[in-house]
Amino acid sequence: MKQLICLSQEAWSDSPGRTQQLITRVKPPEILYFSPAQSRHDAAFRGKGRKVKPNITVYTLPPLLFPLEERLGRLFHLDQNRLSRFIGEKMAQHRFQSPLLWTTHPAQVHLLDRLDYHGLVYDCQQEWTDVPPQWEGALAAASDVVFAASAPLAERLSPCSGNIVLLPNGAAYPLFAKAARSERPDPNRRPVLAWVGTIHSDLDLSPLVYAARSMPQWDFLLLGRRERNPYLRRLARLPNVKLLGRVPQMELPDYLSRCQVLLNFLRLDDEDGDAIPMRLYEYLSTGLPIVSMVWPDQVEPFPDVVYSAHTAEEFLTLCAHAMEEDPSFVRARRQSHGQAASWANRGEAVSRILTTAGLF
Numbered sequence: 001m002k003q004l005i006c007l008s009q010e011a012w013s014d015s016p017g018r019t020q021q022l023i024t025r026v027k028p029p030e031i032l033y034f035s036p037a038q039s040r041h042d043a044a045f046r047g048k049g050r051k052v053k054p055n056i057t058v059y060t061l062p063p064l065l066f067p068l069e070e071r072l073g074r075l076f077h078l079d080q081n082r083l084s085r086f087i088g089e090k091m092a093q094h095r096f097q098s099p100l101l102w103t104t105h106p107a108q109v110h111l112l113d114r115l116d117y118h119g120l121v122y123d124c125q126q127e128w129t130d131v132p133p134q135w136e137g138a139l140a141a142a143s144d145v146v147f148a149a150s151a152p153l154a155e156r157l158s159p160c161s162g163n164i165v166l167l168p169n170g171a172a173y174p175l176f177a178k179a180a181r182s183e184r185p186d187p188n189r190r191p192v193l194a195w196v197g198t199i200h201s202d203l204d205l206s207p208l209v210y211a212a213r214s215m216p217q218w219d220f221l222l223l224g225r226r227e228r229n230p231y232l233r234r235l236a237r238l239p240n241v242k243l244l245g246r247v248p249q250m251e252l253p254d255y256l257s258r259c260q261v262l263l264n265f266l267r268l269d270d271e272d273g274d275a276i277p278m279r280l281y282e283y284l285s286t287g288l289p290i291v292s293m294v295w296p297d298q299v300e301p302f303p304d305v306v307y308s309a310h311t312a313e314e315f316l317t318l319c320a321h322a323m324e325e326d327p328s329f330v331r332a333r334r335q336s337h338g339q340a341a342s343w344a345n346r347g348e349a350v351s352r353i354l355t356t357a358g359l360f
């Protein structure tokens with residue numbers, strides 16, 4: 001029986017992220033999926049594992065009691081020993097012996113000497129600036145395979161490993177393709193423009209504020225979980241902005257099919273981020289026009305099918321242009337990008353690489 005331990009940075013969700021999308025397509029291993037505690041007081045680790053699929057059981061790890069800093073010495077190692085004991089107990093309970101270990105965060109390097117495994121994968125999804133770089137270097141060096149979500153991430157890790165594979169993010173293409181529309185929007189209906197995704201505290205929504213105030217005849221939908229973002233109070237006061245909150249992924253195509261334009265914004269704390277977000281691949285899968293903010297020196301993602309803006313004024317102009325677009329213009333080309341990036345294709349690539357590497 002093939003067995004896999006996944007140390008994730010995201011909770012198991014009905015709106016799955018990268019880790020969940022990939023490991024569910026690495027078939028047919030038996031999987032134990034460990035997600036981090038949501039807070040220091042999270043007691044979910046005391047509960048039983050959840051059987052989310054016939055071959056996947058999900059556990060929440062015990063919360064860290066101390067800051068993630070090696071300078072704390074014995075206290076730091078007490079936390080790591082506590083995590084490894086918990087994982088080891090669940091492995092024994094499920095009769096796991098020397099499984100493949102799938103890691104997603106540099107701090108997990110401290111568990112390697114404490115766990116029994118036969119192969120190691122590191123999936124690098126982003127640049128981690130909140131932990132010492134030597135942690136990630138050591139994790140990459142110990143890994144049999146390193147997946148990198150972007151070419152710059154792969155280049156940054158290249159001194160540490162010769163087994164790096166570029167594996168960009170992806171999309172649930174069959175689901176989002178349901179939002180495709182072949183006819184022109186009804187000119188008698190108010191245009192609808194939408195954002196889908198978490199509204200992080202550092203998400204720069206100033207272009208949206210500018211557009212919503214400038215064009216009261218347009219409606220703007222924001223679909224996703226909300227953090228304390230400084231622009232939300234201003235947006236909530238505008239009658240043409242609808243803050244709908246988190247929507248189950250299966251319902252998103254219905255919302256998006258009513259939209260004329262899909263929107264992408266920047267995170268101010270992620271100026272050097274270079275991995276194309278899942279959201280953009282999902283937008284492409286719909287075939288609908290996309291207007292995305294980009295950094296001044298950023299290489300534009302998909303310049304043939306995405307309208308890229310650098311200022312709020314340019315953002316507004318491009319939204320107007322996007323609404324005038326003929327649906328047959330580049331819809332098929334957008335969807336071809338989304339289909340190529342389907343999680344099914346990404347998962348096949350992962351399975352093939354792990355098999356070639358002798359890990360399965």
